Amino acid sequence: MPLQRIIQVTGHKSLPTHMGYNVAVEKDQELIPEKYEGALAEKKGSWPSPGTNWDDDPLPGPDADCPGILVAKPHKMDSSQPMTFKGSHGPYRWFVTRQDDLATLLELCPQFLEGRYVAVTSFDSGPLILTEEQKASGWLSRNEIAYSPQVNLLEDSRLKGVSVGQCAGYDEWYVFDSPHDLGALCDGNVFESDLSAGKIWTFVNYDAGFALHNPEMSDLTSLFWKQLDWIQPESFVADSSAFLTFVSRNESIFVVACNALKVPGGKS
Secondary structure, eight states, rough: OOOOOOOOOOOOSSSOOOTTTOOOOTBBOOOOOHHHHHHHHHHHHHHHOTTTOOOOOOOHHHHHHHTOOOEEEEOOTTSSSSSEEEEETTEEEEEEEEOOOOHHHHOOOOOTTTTTTEEEETTTOOOOOOOOOOHHTEEETTTEEHHHHHOEOOOTOOSSOGGGGGGGSSSSEEEEEOOOOOOEEEOOGGGGGGOOOTEEEOGGGGGGGGOOOOOOHHHHHHHHHHHHHHOSSSEEEEEESSOOOESSSHHHHHHHHHHHHTTOOOOO
């Protein structure tokens, strides 16, 4: 077992145990993938969580053969801590919520996908591997990015083209009003990248580190905004264990999504 940082996290979903993740070694203790944690640790020297006080004292690791593991234990958030956050970046408006997930967004606000095309850059923390049924329905995969056919909203408010079954946690979707080819997924340290067009970095797998509302995470979120600025999707969704992040430059879609998830500040 290689030396790595272990982070105890909280959330309504479990960290995946494949695609670079390690199996949890204690109840309610989950491991951040080394390839993502290492990049942030190298850049930031820590893995802060918004509104959380961290105990960063080195503690004995769960594996007797692997001493010196750093265990970070967040104290529980009190009930007064905000559950939702909102902001803007250029033409984009965004909200971050601790309360909901992508499946809930699809159920309560299917309108944001009506007539759109989805590019999936992360499914359960890795590339979406298409089933034969998905391929037959028009899904395509290029360079580890999956592309949907045009999504339709049926009379019973169900979506045709995507489904809740395509939500697994650690999901990342870019939404467009026409078909797009994003390029290829990248692997490595995003902080060493020039973020050039055609090279796609996933951000959802940084979990609590990808926090648009947290100024301490600006080194990472500024890279996200730089990538979004050249991709220019209509909307973006990231669903991690820590947060659901929704970004859109379509004002009416943003308001509908806010109202559906009861994010304060939505309009009637």
